[in-house]
Amino acid sequence: MSPKGDRIDAKVGEPVTFIVTSDRAGGxxxxxxxxxxxxxxxGTTTIAVTVDKPGLVDVEEHESDALIAQLEVR
Ligand SMILES: [Cu+2]
Known part of the structure:
Protein backbone atom coordinates (compact mmCIF):
# COMPACT_ATOMS: atom_id res chain seq x y z
CA MET A 1 0.00 0.00 0.00
CA SER A 2 1.26 3.48 -0.70
CA PRO A 3 2.05 6.10 0.40
CA LYS A 4 3.97 4.84 3.38
CA GLY A 5 3.85 7.33 6.17
CA ASP A 6 4.03 10.42 4.01
CA ARG A 7 2.96 13.62 5.63
CA ILE A 8 0.03 15.22 3.85
CA ASP A 9 -1.16 18.76 4.42
CA ALA A 10 -4.85 19.00 5.18
CA LYS A 11 -7.25 21.68 6.27
CA VAL A 12 -9.84 21.46 9.01
CA GLY A 13 -13.15 20.38 7.50
CA GLU A 14 -11.77 19.74 4.02
CA PRO A 15 -11.76 16.16 2.77
CA VAL A 16 -8.55 14.39 1.79
CA THR A 17 -9.14 11.70 -0.80
CA PHE A 18 -7.39 8.35 -0.56
CA ILE A 19 -7.53 5.99 -3.50
CA VAL A 20 -6.98 2.58 -2.02
CA THR A 21 -6.04 -0.30 -4.28
CA SER A 22 -5.96 -3.60 -2.46
CA ASP A 23 -6.03 -7.32 -3.18
CA ARG A 24 -8.36 -7.83 -0.22
CA ALA A 25 -11.06 -6.00 1.67
CA GLY A 26 -10.06 -4.15 4.80
CA GLY A 27 -10.24 -0.90 6.63
CA GLY A 43 -9.96 -3.59 -5.94
CA THR A 44 -10.01 0.18 -5.88
CA THR A 45 -11.95 2.21 -3.35
CA THR A 46 -12.04 5.98 -3.02
CA ILE A 47 -12.17 7.16 0.57
CA ALA A 48 -12.63 10.76 1.64
CA VAL A 49 -11.38 11.57 5.11
CA THR A 50 -12.36 14.80 6.82
CA VAL A 51 -10.85 15.89 10.12
CA ASP A 52 -12.54 18.66 12.05
CA LYS A 53 -9.78 19.52 14.52
CA PRO A 54 -6.23 20.66 13.86
CA GLY A 55 -3.40 18.28 14.68
CA LEU A 56 -1.29 15.40 13.40
CA VAL A 57 -3.52 12.45 12.52
CA ASP A 58 -2.16 9.00 11.70
CA VAL A 59 -3.93 6.98 9.04
CA GLU A 60 -3.14 3.30 9.50
CA GLU A 61 -4.06 -0.04 8.08
CA HIS A 62 -3.77 -2.43 10.97
CA GLU A 63 -3.95 -5.76 9.20
CA SER A 64 -0.65 -5.08 7.43
CA ASP A 65 0.52 -2.85 10.30
CA ALA A 66 1.12 0.00 7.86
CA LEU A 67 1.22 3.70 8.53
CA ILE A 68 -0.36 4.98 5.33
CA ALA A 69 -0.05 8.68 5.94
CA GLN A 70 0.05 11.38 8.54
CA LEU A 71 -2.39 14.19 7.99
CA GLU A 72 -1.07 17.51 9.17
CA VAL A 73 -4.37 19.26 9.76
CA ARG A 74 -4.37 23.03 10.18
CU1 LIG B 1 -4.74 2.76 14.15
Missing amino acids: LHVHSSPEQTPEFKK
Whole structure:
Protein backbone atom coordinates (compact mmCIF):
# COMPACT_ATOMS: atom_id res chain seq x y z
CA MET A 1 0.00 0.00 0.00
CA SER A 2 1.26 3.48 -0.70
CA PRO A 3 2.05 6.10 0.40
CA LYS A 4 3.97 4.84 3.38
CA GLY A 5 3.85 7.33 6.17
CA ASP A 6 4.03 10.42 4.01
CA ARG A 7 2.96 13.62 5.63
CA ILE A 8 0.03 15.22 3.85
CA ASP A 9 -1.16 18.76 4.42
CA ALA A 10 -4.85 19.00 5.18
CA LYS A 11 -7.25 21.68 6.27
CA VAL A 12 -9.84 21.46 9.01
CA GLY A 13 -13.15 20.38 7.50
CA GLU A 14 -11.77 19.74 4.02
CA PRO A 15 -11.76 16.16 2.77
CA VAL A 16 -8.55 14.39 1.79
CA THR A 17 -9.14 11.70 -0.80
CA PHE A 18 -7.39 8.35 -0.56
CA ILE A 19 -7.53 5.99 -3.50
CA VAL A 20 -6.98 2.58 -2.02
CA THR A 21 -6.04 -0.30 -4.28
CA SER A 22 -5.96 -3.60 -2.46
CA ASP A 23 -6.03 -7.32 -3.18
CA ARG A 24 -8.36 -7.83 -0.22
CA ALA A 25 -11.06 -6.00 1.67
CA GLY A 26 -10.06 -4.15 4.80
CA GLY A 27 -10.24 -0.90 6.63
CA LEU A 28 -8.31 2.21 7.44
CA HIS A 29 -7.94 3.54 10.94
CA VAL A 30 -7.92 7.30 11.13
CA HIS A 31 -6.61 8.44 14.49
CA SER A 32 -8.78 11.51 14.65
CA SER A 33 -11.04 12.33 17.53
CA PRO A 34 -13.45 10.69 17.24
CA GLU A 35 -11.61 7.99 15.31
CA GLN A 36 -12.80 6.93 11.86
CA THR A 37 -12.70 3.47 10.35
CA PRO A 38 -13.54 3.73 6.65
CA GLU A 39 -13.65 0.40 4.86
CA PHE A 40 -12.29 -0.55 1.47
CA LYS A 41 -13.08 -3.39 -0.89
CA LYS A 42 -10.94 -5.67 -2.93
CA GLY A 43 -9.96 -3.59 -5.94
CA THR A 44 -10.01 0.18 -5.88
CA THR A 45 -11.95 2.21 -3.35
CA THR A 46 -12.04 5.98 -3.02
CA ILE A 47 -12.17 7.16 0.57
CA ALA A 48 -12.63 10.76 1.64
CA VAL A 49 -11.38 11.57 5.11
CA THR A 50 -12.36 14.80 6.82
CA VAL A 51 -10.85 15.89 10.12
CA ASP A 52 -12.54 18.66 12.05
CA LYS A 53 -9.78 19.52 14.52
CA PRO A 54 -6.23 20.66 13.86
CA GLY A 55 -3.40 18.28 14.68
CA LEU A 56 -1.29 15.40 13.40
CA VAL A 57 -3.52 12.45 12.52
CA ASP A 58 -2.16 9.00 11.70
CA VAL A 59 -3.93 6.98 9.04
CA GLU A 60 -3.14 3.30 9.50
CA GLU A 61 -4.06 -0.04 8.08
CA HIS A 62 -3.77 -2.43 10.97
CA GLU A 63 -3.95 -5.76 9.20
CA SER A 64 -0.65 -5.08 7.43
CA ASP A 65 0.52 -2.85 10.30
CA ALA A 66 1.12 0.00 7.86
CA LEU A 67 1.22 3.70 8.53
CA ILE A 68 -0.36 4.98 5.33
CA ALA A 69 -0.05 8.68 5.94
CA GLN A 70 0.05 11.38 8.54
CA LEU A 71 -2.39 14.19 7.99
CA GLU A 72 -1.07 17.51 9.17
CA VAL A 73 -4.37 19.26 9.76
CA ARG A 74 -4.37 23.03 10.18
CU1 LIG B 1 -4.74 2.76 14.15
